[in-house]
Amino acid sequence: MKAHKYLFLASFIAIFSVASAADIDALMEDCNGCHGDNGVSQWGDVPTIAGIDAFGTADALFMFREEERPCSESEYRQGDTSRVATTMCAVAADLSDDDIEALGDAYAELEFVAAVQDFDAALAEAGAAIHEQRCDKCHSEGGSNVEDEASILSGQWMAYLENSFADYLSGDRDQDKKMKEKLTALSADDISALLHFYASQQ
Numbered sequence: 001m002k003a004h005k006y007l008f009l010a011s012f013i014a015i016f017s018v019a020s021a022a023d024i025d026a027l028m029e030d031c032n033g034c035h036g037d038n039g040v041s042q043w044g045d046v047p048t049i050a051g052i053d054a055f056g057t058a059d060a061l062f063m064f065r066e067e068e069r070p071c072s073e074s075e076y077r078q079g080d081t082s083r084v085a086t087t088m089c090a091v092a093a094d095l096s097d098d099d100i101e102a103l104g105d106a107y108a109e110l111e112f113v114a115a116v117q118d119f120d121a122a123l124a125e126a127g128a129a130i131h132e133q134r135c136d137k138c139h140s141e142g143g144s145n146v147e148d149e150a151s152i153l154s155g156q157w158m159a160y161l162e163n164s165f166a167d168y169l170s171g172d173r174d175q176d177k178k179m180k181e182k183l184t185a186l187s188a189d190d191i192s193a194l195l196h197f198y199a200s201q202q
């Protein structure tokens with residue numbers, strides 16, 4: 001009798017965990033409709049999310065869910081493109097805390113692939129010096145070190161990062177206090193140089 005009870009419990013748990021694993025795949029398939037196969041974006045306004053640290057991705061999703069970070073309406077780029085356009089805030093609103101943690105872990109396991117994009121070499125050189133002086137403390141190795149838990153800047157899409165700068169500077173996106181001091185001290189030319197520097201790392 002007792003043995004049966006455990007057997008029943010064990011199979012229940014097995015079915016349950018298979019179901020939740022399938023869920024994560026289904027969730028990621030939806031994400032990848034905009035973020036690209038394996039989270040590597042082919043579109044300048046959509047960030048690559050593969051390989052970003054688990055904390056950073058989860059934190060971004062929590063912020064979107066609380067609408068503490070601006071989210072723009074976006075069309076699906078691949079797969080079933082008849083799905084209605086949506087926003088990151090609406091996407092995150094449907095996620096549980098567990099979904100968010102699981103998505104952070106899952107994308108952290110995938111490989112970041114730098115975007116192939118045009119850049120100006122002279123601006124990139126100027127940007128490298130500004131980065132080294134003002135940003136590398138928190139965004140080390142040119143903004144590529146995931147251990148900093150400060151996202152990935154090097155090789156991210158320029159148009160997306162340009163929007164990130166604008167959201168920080170307008171105050172629409174909350175940020176680290178110390179980063180704010182550094183960002184507000186930048187001129188428009190400095191920002192442009194930094195964007196070309198990040199884009200140059202391919």
Ligand code: HEC
Pocket residue numbers: 027028030031032033034035045046047049052056057058060061070071072073074075076085086087088091103151152160
């Ligand atoms: C309809 C398109 C779309 C879908 C679906 C979508 N995203 Fe996004 N995502 C975007 C866009 C566009 C941005 C850039 C911010 C903005 O413009 O709102 C973004 C930004 C993000 C960011 C911020 C990255 C950073 O470095 O700060 C994360 C993390 C993210 N998405 C994860 C996900 C996950 C996980 C899913 C699936 C549960 C998902 N997204 C589904 C379009 C989408």
Ligand code: HEC
Pocket residue numbers: 047056131134135136137138139149150151152153161164165174175176178179182183186194
């Ligand atoms: C005191 C640490 C610190 C400094 C200094 C700093 N940052 Fe950051 N930065 C962070 C952290 C942490 C994040 C992660 C996301 C967040 O908190 O919004 C981040 C995120 C970003 C993002 C958003 C990336 C995305 O995916 O949307 C950009 C762009 C950025 N930083 C640029 C810079 C630049 C340029 C400088 C130098 C002028 C700089 N940061 C200096 C800590 C810092």
